[in-house]
Amino acid sequence: MTPGGQHAMFVIALALLNPGDEILVPCPGYNPYGQAAELADAKVVNIRMSMETNFTLTAEMVKAAITPKSRVLVLINPNNPTGTVTAPDEVEKIAKLAIEHDLIVISDEIYARLTYGNQRIQPVASLPGMRERTITLSGFSKAYAMTGWRIGYFAGPRELIVAMAEINHAFAISVASVSQYAALAALTGPQDCVEEMRKTYDERRKALCEGLDALGIPYAEPQGAFYVYADVASTGLPASEFCERLLAEGRVLMYPGTIYGDYRDDYVRMSLTQPVERIREAMGRIQTVVNAIREERKAPAA
Helix, strand or coil, X not given: CECCHHHHHHHHHHHHCCCCCEEEEEECCCCHHHHHHHHCCCEEEEEECCHHHCCCCCHHHHHHHCCCCEEEEEEECCCCCCCCCCCHHHHHHHHHHHHHCCCEEEEECCCCCCECCCCCCCCHHXXXXXXXXXXXXXXXXXXXXXXXXXXXXXECCHHHHHHHHHHHHHHHCCCCHHHHHHHHHHHHXXXXXXXXXXXXXXXXXXXXHHHHHHHCCCECCCCECCEEEEECHHHCCCHHHHHHHHHHHHXXXXXXXXXXXXXXXXXXXXECCCCHHHHHHHXXXXXXXHHHHHHHHHCCCC
């Protein structure tokens, strides 16, 4: 147990990576993985994803990124910030590559219970030959809405976990006991709340996508987690500048994909943490700002 899943990332990096080692990370992806690798003096190799694969990782991408210095592969499934899911058959192909090239896989499954439609998450550690080379990272913040309780965990082969536990002890000694009891209650209590929240996120997802469709803004198909990754390049502004204008003029906050390592300043991450009514209100404000930007582009130069 760790005080949050993010804490676990740093413990794992310090335990598994030596200076000069390479860690393969999906791009865009959750940026603390890069920060953790930097702390260990390791090199981050960003595996660039695109709309062509709905911003999901493929075995072909992973294979192209592997070098003799590769030690660790990160799989975030569902992905943050894109809200997309790597299909089970693709996860199996990636696992075979990990075995072939002797890689340890960090399987970040913190959003695994929040998927939509027919999407299914394939746990990496349960695949043949992967139990001994997989560190599963998860927590209680997402499925149980327990962000402030700061409780996450990692699980893996005993010989690795024992060493990681020493690093974790040096950092934090332990998770607060009240948080551990709360997590136990969440796990052993009724699970109806998780399904209820998943359905609520699904309703919000549909409302947000309808708003983007009306604006003519394309996006990756949101299959899990609670994000929509939208392409705002058609506004004529870089995503980072678009976010600044949207906040100043529309009072709507979202983040550019560059924060999550995206190599193009075209995409924004939109969150589904607000009720449907607020999402629709936000979409109205976004439409006002987008219309203003588009009118500016039409206006003749002075």
